[in-house]
Structure formats: C-alpha cells, structure tokens
Amino acid sequence: MSKLNLTFACWDYDRIRPLSDGTIQPKGINLNWLNMPVEETFWRMMRHQEFDVSELSLSSYLIAKDRGTHNFTAIPVFVSRFFRHSGIYINANSGIEKPEDLRGKRVGIPEYQLTACLWIRGILKSEYGVDSSEMNWYTGGEEAPGRVEKVAIKLPEEIRIRPIGAKQTLNEMIESGEIDALIAPRAPSCFLNGSPNVRRLFPDYVSVEKEYYKKTGIFPIMHVVVIKDEILERHPWVAYNLYKSFTEAKNLVYEGLAQTAASKTTLPWLVSEVEKTKELMGNDFWPYGIEKNRKTIDTAVRYSLEQGMIHKQLEIEDLFINSTFEEYTL
CATH class of the missing domain: 3.40.190.10 (Periplasmic binding protein-like II)
Known part of the structure; x- marks a missing residue:
C-alpha cells in the first residue's frame, strides 16, 4: 500500500530535523517538507490554506477557531516556544x-x-x-x-x-x-x-x-502544528501518527543535548545550560501533549479573549484533535 503524500510547511528547527531528513518517518506518510520563514508560512496558510500540514501562529489559530472560517485542526506539538x-x-x-x-x-x-x-x-x-x-x-x-x-x-x-x-x-x-x-x-x-x-x-x-x-510554571507557546480537516476526515490516523513522530524527533534532540563526549551544537557551555534548564524546568523542558501544557494553553486563550482577539471561550477540546489527548511515551 502506498504512503500518503503530505506537504509540511515549517521552519528548520532542530526538533523537526529528524523528520525533515528522514531519520524518523511517520507511519504511512511521506512528508514533503517546505522550509520557509515563519511569517511566509503563516501568511500562506491563513490566507490560502496552501499546505496539508503546517506550523502556525497560536494566536492566529485561536482567531481561526473562534471564527470557524478555516478548515484545519491542531495537534499538541509546539515547535516554537519563547519567553518574551x-x-x-x-x-x-x-x-x-x-x-x-x-x-x-x-x-x-x-x-x-x-x-x-x-x-x-x-x-x-x-x-x-x-x-x-x-x-x-x-x-x-x-x-x-x-x-x-x-x-x-x-x-x-x-x-x-x-x-x-x-x-x-x-x-x-x-x-x-x-x-x-x-x-x-x-x-x-x-x-x-x-x-x-x-x-x-x-x-x-x-x-x-x-x-x-x-x-x-508557564513556558509560552508560540506555534502549533495544524492539519487540514479534509485530510483528517479521509485519514483520521494521520493525526496520531504525526504526533507520535514529532515526539520521537524531539526526544532525539534531547539525546543529543545529553552527550558530553562531543558537542553537536556550536555553543561552548551547552552542557551547563542544559543542566541549569533541567534543574529549573525538569527533564522534559519542551513538552508536547495536552496535560503538561494545559495551563499554558488556557492562559493564551484567556489573554486572547481579554484582549478582544477572540470573542468566545475556547476549550482545549475545541482546539486539538481528540486522538492526540492520550500522551505518547517511548
């Protein structure tokens, strides 16, 4: 049986590289990765919905779900986070x-x-x-x-x-x-x-x-990963298979950061920074999934509502694909 071909627009993050270079291959899926600046990706996805799978601004995603005008739904994969x-x-x-x-x-x-x-x-x-x-x-x-x-x-x-x-x-x-x-x-x-x-x-x-x-306890989420609803309707298994693969890719990055024999990253005191980060934020300091991110997501929704960006309360169940609510662990 042939694999499903999907376009995937996303910037070149270390946490997606095992997917982009083929080290990790989602079961049943061929991902055609399109490496673009985030501003271009967001514009093209929000204006024209050009891609099957896409990185997307969390704020813009909340607006889209509030209005019900865009036909895509997120998986709890947060490829960009940033203290601002x-x-x-x-x-x-x-x-x-x-x-x-x-x-x-x-x-x-x-x-x-x-x-x-x-x-x-x-x-x-x-x-x-x-x-x-x-x-x-x-x-x-x-x-x-x-x-x-x-x-x-x-x-x-x-x-x-x-x-x-x-x-x-x-x-x-x-x-x-x-x-x-x-x-x-x-x-x-x-x-x-x-x-x-x-x-x-x-x-x-x-x-x-x-x-x-x-x-x-909040590490702000910037970007989510969304999948077109028409794909989910025809191939509902795509959501969990992608969620699983994104999680595996991120875990490979964790393994690389833990290496002390040689540094994969061009940063002299990387090991020290990783140790300090784990001390403050725990071993899984860049978490995917719902439960570890529930407070952060709820806070973003509250801010969007308070600031008049969205006009109704959005629940987490409204925002993410049901099959990804079960945590994936290796």
Whole structure:
C-alpha cells in the first residue's frame, strides 16, 4: 500500500530535523517538507490554506477557531516556544525605565495578532498592571513598509491603534524616537547593529524570565502544528501518527543535548545550560501533549479573549484533535 503524500510547511528547527531528513518517518506518510520563514508560512496558510500540514501562529489559530472560517485542526506539538520579556524594545530618550512607564506611550507592533505580542500584552497586564488600552499602538512593517494583519481583526473600541505611514518602518521609528517602544518577536536591526538609541526594557531578561517561570510554571507557546480537516476526515490516523513522530524527533534532540563526549551544537557551555534548564524546568523542558501544557494553553486563550482577539471561550477540546489527548511515551 502506498504512503500518503503530505506537504509540511515549517521552519528548520532542530526538533523537526529528524523528520525533515528522514531519520524518523511517520507511519504511512511521506512528508514533503517546505522550509520557509515563519511569517511566509503563516501568511500562506491563513490566507490560502496552501499546505496539508503546517506550523502556525497560536494566536492566529485561536482567531481561526473562534471564527470557524478555516478548515484545519491542531495537534499538541509546539515547535516554537519563547519567553518574551526580551521582546520589548524602548527608545533611550523615551523616559521608559520600567513596565509601568509604558502607559500613555507610543508603542509599535508589526501585527497586533502576533503570538509574541499576545503574550507580552498579557504579561504586562497580569504581572505589572499595564493594560493594552493604556498605550497608543502603531502597526506596520518592522524592516520593510507595508505589513498588514494576516487576517482582519476587530478590536475593542478602547484600543487605540493606527497604521504607520506607507513608507515608514517600525525600525526607523524606534531609532528616531517617533515611537517610544517596540514590541516584536524579531529584534529590530537598529538594536542588532548597536544603536545607542534603542535598548531592551529588561536588559537582564533571562533572570526576569526565569522568575516568571518559577512563579507561573508557564513556558509560552508560540506555534502549533495544524492539519487540514479534509485530510483528517479521509485519514483520521494521520493525526496520531504525526504526533507520535514529532515526539520521537524531539526526544532525539534531547539525546543529543545529553552527550558530553562531543558537542553537536556550536555553543561552548551547552552542557551547563542544559543542566541549569533541567534543574529549573525538569527533564522534559519542551513538552508536547495536552496535560503538561494545559495551563499554558488556557492562559493564551484567556489573554486572547481579554484582549478582544477572540470573542468566545475556547476549550482545549475545541482546539486539538481528540486522538492526540492520550500522551505518547517511548
């Protein structure tokens, strides 16, 4: 019996490489891996649903499920996670020294619906008491003009948001002081190039993020993996077979990180970092599956609802394929 051919759009993460290079092969499936930047993948999947299986922004996925306008469903595989306190950049002359100083300021954002921005806004409110309605939002391209939301969103009236000029970029505006702050998953090029005008709100962000994890137990989820519903209807076994294979691929990465005879990663003190991470977060510090991620998923849904991105309560059972609720272990 021939295998099912599926296109799979995803960036080149170490945790999917055993799938992309064929070391692990999902039972009954040939994956045609398409390596693309995440922004392109998300745009094409949300706008045109081009791929059979795809990495997708968690925030955009919640919007799609809230509206019922997109025909795909997720498996609990989280190929991207990121603590996002590091993603708040400020102009050095803005007078911003602490999160509370963001009130009343001009804050740039590439897209309001970005998952990184969803988490940052939620953290600003829950941890520092700064509400989204207390800032003036400016949306647009970070490095090139013309960026717009992947899908149109309707926000609460109290959210003051406007697009930047057709020829402007957020990178130029944060450096010049036309905006006071920038919230984004990608560091602006002016910061990367050492501009004295731009710095992080949290210079020692690692310590801040570790304290956040100790307090909440949350390792923010950025991206899920979705499968077209038409495939699931014809081949329901695909969901679990992919979930199993993604889990096996991630476990191979864990095995590589545990090696001490030689380092697979170009990082001098990798072993020390892995040991510190396990001490804080446990051996399975990048968990897949439902139960280990229930609080994190519920928090993301709550933030999306509070921020007006979605308009009804979404339960975990509404978001993930039923067959993947049983945990897979080797």
